[in-house]
Amino acid sequence: MVTQPTAPNTRRTRRSKLYWREAIQGYAFIMPVVLGLILFVFGPMIASLYISFTEYSILQAPMWVGLRNYVDMFTRAPLRVMHSLWITVIYAVCSVPLILVTALGAALLLNQRLRGMRYFRTALYIPTVVPLVATVFVWGWLLNPSLGLVNATLKLLGLPPGTWLSEPNTALPTLIMLSVWGIGGSMVVFLAGLQGIPESLYEAAKIDGANEWRTFWHITLPQLSPTIFFLLITGIISAFQYFAPAFILTRGGPLFATYFYNLNLYEKAFRWQFMGLASAMAWLLFIIIIVLTYILFRSSDAWVHYEVKR
Structure with a gap:
């Protein structure tokens, strides 16, 4: 006996497609801001944290010195x-x-x-x-x-x-x-x-x-x-x-x-x-x-x- 799909299941499927479409659109709109924060804010902050434990003069590779700069x-x-x-x-x-x-x-x-x-x-x-x-x-x-x-x-x-x-x-x-x-x-x-x-x-x-x-x-x-x-x-x-x-x-x-x-x-x-x-x-x-x-x-x-x- 073949059963037909019920109306609630159809609504749930439509609702799920609408949810994912809106979610993807939302993430696409906020992606420039997120990438900007990662590339131009958090990325340089993490890099500067590492550099703060090194001796670095731009022209030479960083050399690890530990806490010497802070001391x-x-x-x-x-x-x-x-x-x-x-x-x-x-x-x-x-x-x-x-x-x-x-x-x-x-x-x-x-x-x-x-x-x-x-x-x-x-x-x-x-x-x-x-x-x-x-x-x-x-x-x-x-x-x-x-x-x-x-x-x-x-x-x-x-x-x-x-x-x-x-x-x-x-x-x-x-x-x-x-x-x-x-x-x-x-x-x-x-x-x-x-x-x-x-x-x-x-x-x-x-x-x-x-x-x-x-x-x-x-x-x-x-x-x-x-x-x-x-x-x-x-x-x-x-x-x-x-x-x-x-x-x-x-x-x-x-x-x-x-x-x-x-x-x-x-x-x-x-x-x-x-x-x-x-x-x-x-x-x-x-x-x-x-x-x-x-x-x-x-x-x-x-x-x-x-x-x-x-």
């Missing part, structure tokens, strides 16, 4: 690895809070409902759009001790001119202050966070008699804590990757006062051809950023308040 980073003072790391830590500790506070203050001012406010927002965001190299060259000319416009203006006002990038005591603080020039991106993120705070919270606080300071401290800051957390993470990562301004303006000087970690890494790799040591330095920086990010995520439960929507 040299902490023990050989002429390499200035710890010095450059300390300079980078000082920059991160000073510049990240400065950028957050300045960007938040600018966002609070630009969040006012005043006529023509969009033009002020555009004006403060434009420096972020300008290429970094062009901005750095302009600031290098402005801060020139003898020909710069900043010192010329100070002389006209009867004030003493500054040494800026030409003296060890003022070079690093000057670069820290220059970081405020690029607050446009953080300001826009803060502005979006401010506009996402429900007006009902401010109305309730006003009815309860809260002044502006209490409203800011108990409503604005808690509501902005996820935004602050995001900008804090990205700011720390960016600060530890600081390179272009120091490379263009000071080359690590004067007297290694602005010898940032990435600048040191660049010189070890592309000037002295110490590829093994440079790879070890890169992995040390990667570990530092991962640890700091982990600590911030673990501590975020105590101060980051996410709105629970029901």
